[in-house]
Amino acid sequence: MAKKPVTTRTGRFIRLAGMTASVASRYAGARARSWVGAEENEQRRSENYSRMAEDIASTLGDLKGAVMKVGQIASQTQDFLPKEFSAALQRLQKEAPPVPFDVITGQIESELGKPVAELFATLDETPYAAASIGQVHRATTHEGQDVIVKVQYPGVDESCDSDLKQLRMALRLGGLLKLPKESVDQLFAEIRLRLREELDYENEARNIALFRDFHRKDTWVHIPEVLPQLSTRRVLTMELVEGDHIEAVTPERYSQDAINTIGHRLFTTMADQLFRFHCVHGDPHAGNFAFRPDGSLILYDFGCVKKLKPEIVQAYRNAIVSALDEDYAALDRCLIDLGARVEDKPALDQAYYAMWRDILIVPFASADTPYDFSQADLHRQVAAKTPTVFKHMDSLRPAVESIFIDRMIAGHYWILKRLGVQAAFRSELERYLNGEG
Structure with missing residues (x-):
């Protein structure tokens, strides 16, 4: 049975305050026991972080809304959180339980001002999809058009700011925000801005029109069109455009050639958005894509869109070129331009940059030999090296302006892996780096 959502600010505050108190208590207890031996202390710390992560993930999943979305973002960009939070926060990427x-x-009816029966000929009671901020139901208009109706959960919009403040307090009191206050301020300001945009379905409708225009010449990209007469700030009605969820892309229906074509097209849409349009789809998890055996892509959910400053795109391009060329002095300057390294601190050792370059370059190492993403273990290598980030916290900080670029790339990596794409992207990447994409 669907769980009744917490829709009032007071109710959400009480749930989050309880989570904060639990996390703070665990952290304080761990600090009090820190006199034990180093090995035992490390084990206790790991167990304590795991329990805190469970508390946080469970609460965020129940409340949905802004805090669940932050948890989803954190699960994809974990460099500045302890590793114990990975598995717990990954659960938030799965489809959320539906509301009644x-x-x-x-x-x-509150948003559109009429009874549902006057608005739609049919409206399926079973959700088509359920996510952090809203729920989607299939419907038919009185004109006979098949549509999907995206409905924002009540109370989510009004509680966004207070939710974020409470979550930030929980992370701070749990000793999890190991960043300078200035970096935390910038990070939460960026997340708040994106969430505010995502909570405005009229803004999403404009984003959909923008991306339909971006990809108008890409006959293999399909983006549903909005029905404005059945849409408001908290209800968004779109034409039904169906394809196969990633789980349905199986060898019985998709040849390896078709999967590889899809992989190249995913890379092209990602690179076009970054290098040509300077505007990226900021929520690229598998649930926001569908596929067809002819190689077509269907893109959903344009609530989270990041418009990029040209200088940030150029700095990102320069950073990739510097890494490919193994010019680590130039790479260091690019990271300063991106806001990823503190300018008045000494440059990091080039061996540190070389370590990351050698991990991340692997899919692009060859222009001719396809890389088998089904066998990719970049995520494990990155996770193994992530603790080294904490050794350089004085010099590194979250690159706020490019965090959604990183999120887009990480999301596409997981989709390519789950699809089992075999492709060599080096030549395509170089064309975009040279401005020829």
């Missing part, structure tokens, strides 16, 4: 149908119909 009467809550959904009440929100639709």
Whole structure:
């Protein structure tokens, strides 16, 4: 049975305050026991972090909304969180439990000002999809058009700011925000801005129109069109455009050639958005894509879109070129331009940069030999080296302006891996780096 959502600011505050108190208590207890031996202390610390992570992930998953979305972002960009949070936060990437149908119909009628029966000929009670901020239901208009209706959960919009403040306090009191206050301020300001945009479905409708225009010449990219007469700030109705979820891309229906074509097209859409349009789809998890055996891509959910400053795109391009050329002095300057390294601190050892370059370059090592993403273990190598980031915390900080670029790339990596794409992207990458994409 669907769980009744917490829709009031007071109710959400109480749940988050309880989580904060639990996390702070665990952290304080761990500090008090820190006199034990180093090996035992490390084990206790790991166990304590695991319990804190479970508390946080469980609460965020129940509350949905802004805090669940932050948890999803954190699960994809874990460099500045302890590794114990990885598995717990990854659960938030899965489809959220649905809210009751009467809550959904009440929100639709409140927003559109008419009974559901006057708005739609049919509206499926079973959700088509359920996510952190809203729920999607399939419907038919009175004109006979098949559509999907995206409905924002009640109370999520009004609680966004207080939710974020409470979550930030929980992370701080749990000893998890091991960053300078200035970096934390910038990071949460960026997340708040993106969430505010994502909570505005009228803004998403404009984003959809923008990306349909971006990809108008790409006959293999399909983006659903919005029905404005059935849409508001908290309800978004779009044409139904269906394809196969990633789980349905199986050898029985998709040849390896078709999968590889999809892989190249995913790379092209990602690179076009970054290097040509300077505007990226900021929530690229598998649930926001669908596929067809002819190699077509279907893109969903344009609530989280990051418009990039040209100088940030250029700095990102320069950083990739410097890494490919193994010019680590130039790479260091590029990271300063991106805001990823503190300018008035000494440059990091070039061996440190070389270590990361040698891990991340592997899919692009050859222009001719396909890389088998199904066998990729970059995520494990990155996870193994992530603790080294904490040794350089005085010199490194989250690159706020490019965090959604990193998120886009990480999301596409997982999709390519799950699809089992075999492709050599080096030549395509170099064309984009040279401005020829």
